[in-house]
Amino acid sequence: MFKKTMMIAAFIGSLAFSSAFASTLEDVKAKGHIQCGVSQGLFGFSNPDDAGVWSGLDVDLCRAVAAAVFGDAKAVKFTPLSAKERFTALASGEIDILSRNTTWTATRDTSLGLNFSVVNYYDGQGMMVPKSLGITSGLELDGANVCTNSGTTTELNITDYFRANGMSMNLVAFEKADEVIAAYGSGRCDVYTTDRSAVAAQRLKLDNPDDHMTLPEVISKEPLGPVVRQGDDQWLNIVKWSHFAMLNAEEMGITQDNVGSKRATVTIPAVKRLLGTEGTFGEYLGVSNDWAYEIISQVGNYGESYERNVGPNTPLQLSRGVNNLWTNGGLQYGPPVR
Ligand SMILES: N[C@@H](CCC(=O)N[C@@H](CS)C(=O)NCC(=O)O)C(=O)O
Incomplete structure (x- = not known):
């Protein structure tokens, strides 16, 4: 009896071991x-x-x-x-x-x-605004309503950016990316912010993508x-x-x-x-x-x-930029197979 119990315990132990590893x-x-x-x-x-x-x-x-x-x-x-x-x-x-x-x-x-x-x-984080806002820099955004995704680096970076530049903002965050772009598209926010590649992608979901522009500032590193x-x-x-x-x-x-x-x-x-x-x-x-x-x-x-x-x-029309191979002046570098 004792031996059998020990064997079962060992078996369960080995299961736990194998699933953990x-x-x-x-x-x-x-x-x-x-x-x-x-x-x-x-x-x-x-x-x-x-x-x-x-x-x-x-x-x-x-x-x-x-x-x-x-x-x-x-x-x-x-x-x-x-x-x-x-x-x-x-x-x-x-x-x-x-x-x-x-x-x-x-x-x-x-x-x-x-x-x-x-x-x-x-990548790096960018900010998109309606052209009709008539601004050319993120530093003109004091007091803006900012639409973004919750659970992302994006919401942390934009908070840092406004704080570092002594500006205030009202953050409007949603869990789903499509809710964010829809809110921005409906005029709920002055700014849409996320990784620049995702700005390029989500911009295509707006009724008139050409009515919107990306500001020049890249406010973070997003590898x-x-x-x-x-x-x-x-x-x-x-x-x-x-x-x-x-x-x-x-x-x-x-x-x-x-x-x-x-x-x-x-x-x-x-x-x-x-x-x-x-x-x-x-x-x-x-x-x-x-x-x-x-x-x-x-x-x-x-x-x-x-x-x-x-x-x-x-x-999306994203130029290769820093994602070029190192041989073309970019950061993409594959270690050798040897
Ligand atoms: N790179 C950032 C942001 C990632 C992120 O989730 N961005 C949203 C904004 S576009 C997104 O891609 N959503 C796509 C989705 O939820 O399907 C992070 O890792 O936190």
């Missing part, structure tokens, strides 16, 4: 897909079409991870989350990655049991990127290196179209290592050695994803 890679393999936390609809970053198919820069990050893990960029399911819900959804295990225009800050990286991995879009749970280094590595593979591919001139022929013919060692014809870098990550080939052939390189989703030829 569960491997996200093993979990996603068992269920056959990655559960990716995204926005509730933000053009260019994570947005569903009429058929419910998600696309965007943040969606591509999750698709890249799925391509690395399953050789199938479609093995992803999406969970739309408000700003307020997103960290709990990740910490509780409801999602495997949070890829939702989320700013890397000290508090979030160190006090929530979560880890930021890479920055897939360097946006995917987040995972703390304590799972293997999963963190897979997410990091999926992004780095897309950066290295762009730097090497490897595209969705030419990756097949490059893999067959190229003799450059660095390209062979990236595409898995030399070395065992996939094995080190816990995936197959052609992980980067699968990412590039199914999702494309970082520049292709950027141009397709948010670049100058999309409705």
Whole structure:
């Protein structure tokens, strides 16, 4: 009897141990897909079409991870989350990655049991006003009504900005992004503020986008990127290196179209290592050695994803700026595969 109780206790103990230290890679393999936390609809970053198919820069990050893990960029399911819900959804295990225009800050990286991995879009906070207001600077906004999202860095930064400049404001905050832009569109606020990329995206939802302008001030740093749970280094590595593979591919001139022929013919060692014809870098990550080939052939390189989703030829019209590769004067820099 005693022995049996001990055995049950040991069994329960091992269950508790395995769930506390569960491997996200093993979990996603068992269920056959990655559960990716995204926005509730933000053009260019994570947005569903009429058929419910998600696309965007943040969606591509999750698709890249799925391509690395399953050789199938479609093995992803999406969970739309408000700003307020997103960290709990990740910490509780409801999602495997949070890829939702989320700013890397000290508090979030160190006090929530979560880890930021890479920055897939360097941004900063902007302010949009109706042109009819006739102002040209944020410093003219004393006493303004300001519309923004709750549960974001945005509301903290705008409060700092007004305080630092000795101005007063009335903050009007909503949980849902579309409630914020609707309130601004109805004239409830003088200012709409969020990450500049999201200003460009949400502006398109206004009746007359051309009646509105973005003020010149960039009031914060918003390094946006995917987040995972703390304590799972293997999963963190897979997410990091999926992004780095897309950066290295762009730097090497490897595209969705030419990756097949490059893999067959190229003799450059660095390209062979990236595409898995030399070395065992996939094995080190816990995936197959052609992980980067699968990412590039199914999702494309970082520049292709950027141009397709948010670049100058999309409705968002965001120039590459600091999100250019380091070789073009930007901040995007993939460590070498070797
Ligand atoms: N980057 C900021 C802001 C993120 C945020 O949630 N912004 C809103 C304003 S546009 C948004 O993207 N909402 C999209 C949604 O809720 O679907 C943060 O991490 O706190």
